[in-house]
Amino acid sequence: MNRAAVIAGVGGFVPPRVVTNDELAQRLDTSDTWIRSRTGIAQRHVVEPGTTTSDLAAEAGRRALKNAGADGADLVIVATTTPDRPCPATAPTVATRIGLTDVPAYDVAAVCSGFVYALQAGTAAVTSGFAERVLVIGAESFSTILDPSDRTTSVIFGDGAGAVLLRAGEHDEPGAVRDVHLGSDGAMADLITVRGGGAEERSRGEVPRQEDRYFRMEGKSVFFAAVRRMAESSRTVLARTGWEVADVDRLVGHQANTRILHAVAEQLGLPPERAVLNIDRVGNTSAASIPLALADAMADGLLRAGDRVLLTAFGGGATWGSATLTWPDLPVG
Missing domain, CATH: 3.40.47.10 (Thiolase/Chalcone synthase)
Known part of the structure; x- marks a missing residue:
């Protein structure tokens, strides 16, 4: 089929709790200067107890749909390294929370490359005619898998989610x-x-x-x-x-x-x-x-x-x- 996958909407969400470099320096052998000079990071957002990856993903997905002025999607793909559970996948939970029932939904595990991998899968679904609209989400609660005593990882990672809605369109239009x-x-x-x-x-x-x-x-x-x-x-x-x-x-x-x-x-x-x-x-x-x-x-x-x-x-x-x-x-x- 001669059609393209076009970005129709974008949404992002981070949990409200902010952890600054100075806060980390109170419990780790580090400093704001050390962290900024090696990573460029001044702060990161982390989930509170009880908040899950699916919570972040669902909110980012809702925002992408709202930005696109769309009421749904035919497929949901969630890229994550921190699923709610080892089994089942997180994407069906996310789809249901957004109100997308009976649509296919699955996870992609490629760590930091996960969104690009999921974007390829979503693009293929649209261009093949399998779906008209695909919600592609990257979501992480990375703070839940970090060793709190390891300054080499604790200072780098944060939690959040981002999403794009893909729709069928033309190759020469903006968003393709x-x-x-x-x-x-x-x-x-x-x-x-x-x-x-x-x-x-x-x-x-x-x-x-x-x-x-x-x-x-x-x-x-x-x-x-x-x-x-x-x-x-x-x-x-x-x-x-x-x-x-x-x-x-x-x-x-x-x-x-x-x-x-x-x-x-x-x-x-x-x-x-x-x-x-x-x-x-x-x-x-x-x-x-x-x-x-x-x-x-x-x-x-x-x-x-x-x-x-x-x-x-x-x-x-x-x-x-x-x-x-x-x-x-x-x-x-």
Whole structure:
């Protein structure tokens, strides 16, 4: 079918509780200066006890539908590393909370690349004719899997959700997703991981180790792998789209670390001011970071109808991916 998936609405949501660098410094061997200099983060939002990933995802989904002036969707895809439960998936719960009954709904697990993976799946559903409207959500309660004593991860991650509504449309209209590139390398699985809780641990029949419950990351290795893979993937998707690097108006990368985002822009030869940044306000929200950055950039007036936008991400797995699209004319608020 000769049709495109077009972004019809965007929504973002973060929990109200704010944790500043100074608050973290009271219990960790760190400081506001140390955190800002290495990550660019000033604060992050975290869920209160009893708030779940599905709570965040449902609110972001509602906001995307409202922004689009739509009353529903034919498919819901939730990208998350922190599902409400190991079983079942979180997406059916989210769909029901939004009022979308009897529609297919499933989760995507690609950690920080999750939104780009879910965007590809949603785009394919629309372009194939499987669905007319797809709600693609990235949502994380990452604070629930962090070791509170580990300053290397506790200072980086935050909680939140972002969503886009895709609709069937034309390839040449603003909002159309032009192309998506994805990749993975399981040899890097240990770089970004939660070792415990899965079949690997349970099949050993051993007493679970407390430390395996928490998220772990090899920061230095991740930095170099992320910059390399995001830049390579970006070049690939730009070539497939038929765009030059100079054609890109906005780079919206996974908000992993300010230094990573600037390094990717430098590798591509993009001026750093074209990179959208909101990590200083929300931290690294994993699968939620790109749609949250889109929502914030739209609210800040940084995205204009017709802008050529490059999305790129790197996450656990390892996984990576990039996408190109033109920005639609959407109402703000």
